[in-house]
Amino acid sequence: QGRMTAEDEGFDEGLEGQPAVTELIEQAVEAGIDAKIIVLDGLTGAMETVGAKFDKGEYLIPDMLASAECVGAAMDILAPLLADAGVESKGKFVLATVAGDLHDIGKNIVAIMLKGAGFEVLDLGNDVTTGRIVEAVKANNAQFLGLSALLTTTMREMGVVIKALEESGLRDQVRVLIGGAPTSEAFAAEIGADAHCRDAFHAIDLLRQMAA
Numbered sequence: 001q002g003r004m005t006a007e008d009e010g011f012d013e014g015l016e017g018q019p020a021v022t023e024l025i026e027q028a029v030e031a032g033i034d035a036k037i038i039v040l041d042g043l044t045g046a047m048e049t050v051g052a053k054f055d056k057g058e059y060l061i062p063d064m065l066a067s068a069e070c071v072g073a074a075m076d077i078l079a080p081l082l083a084d085a086g087v088e089s090k091g092k093f094v095l096a097t098v099a100g101d102l103h104d105i106g107k108n109i110v111a112i113m114l115k116g117a118g119f120e121v122l123d124l125g126n127d128v129t130t131g132r133i134v135e136a137v138k139a140n141n142a143q144f145l146g147l148s149a150l151l152t153t154t155m156r157e158m159g160v161v162i163k164a165l166e167e168s169g170l171r172d173q174v175r176v177l178i179g180g181a182p183t184s185e186a187f188a189a190e191i192g193a194d195a196h197c198r199d200a201f202h203a204i205d206l207l208r209q210m211a212a
């Protein structure tokens with residue numbers, strides 16, 4: 001789908017005649033469904049189903065990767081619809097999935113939303129070491145840092161990043177927002193983050209409240 005076709009990946013069997021993800025997204029947009037609903041109920045909901053199938057052994061890693069590509073292709077269509085036109089820069093935002101964690105779909109959606117809301121986003125990617133994150137905050141004099149983690153093991157690294165910011169004397173200059181399925185408000189409080197974001201839209205709401 002733009003990045004990959006079912007045929008390229010050998011997934012052609014059984015898909016013949018089925019609408020592709022991009023077609024379904026275009027149909028939903030044409031039908032006037034809000035992009036936020038498409039992201040939360042359509043894409044995020046579908047990834048929960050993918051996770052459940054992986055748990056049961058019905059899906060394997062390549063299936064999860066193919067699903068990730070589909071979300072990427074869908075977001076290419078939705079990104080312009082999620083942007084606020086002509087907004088002024090609201091500050092520098094460093095964003096990363098922490099060390100050891102390869103999940104970046106959620107982070108990429110957050111990046112699109114932040115750019116759309118007027119932040120200057122420096123997306124460091126996934127599996128980013130604490131050292132690189134701290135360096136980027138310092139070098140860019142960032143006012144915001146977003147950390148993402150999808151694994152119960154790697155979420156602990158977020159606390160390590162916050163400690164490293166404290167040790168570098170940078171903690172007071174940067175608001176730290178965290179997100180990712182295993183994280184919670186209680187976990188954010190435990191590691192000393194400024195906020196926990198349930199999803200990308202919640203992140204934008206929280207940032208608006210912080211600016212008010």
Ligand code: B1M
Nearest residue numbers: 047051101102103104105106146148151152179180199200
């Ligand atoms: Co992985 N995986 N995975 N996986 N994977 C999960 C997370 C899992 C829950 C699946 C399952 O078992 N049910 C499970 C974790 C279990 C646990 O830790 N308790 C799991 C596992 C086990 C693994 C491996 C260990 C599998 C293996 O190798 N045996 C492995 C680990 C690799 C690694 O990271 N070291 C692995 C690998 C992968 C793929 C690489 C194949 C692929 C990722 C591809 C990619 O990201 N490019 C993958 C996928 C796709 C998933 C699931 C199916 C989908 C994740 C996703 O994209 N969700 C996932 C199951 C699930 O989540 N139900 C699963 C959709 C996305 C939009 O939501 O990321 O939550 P989310 O982001 C939201 C919010 O959380 C929030 O906003 C986002 C947008 O609204 N948010 C933020 C997130 N970050 C934020 C940062 C912010 C603000 C908000 O900062 C400001």
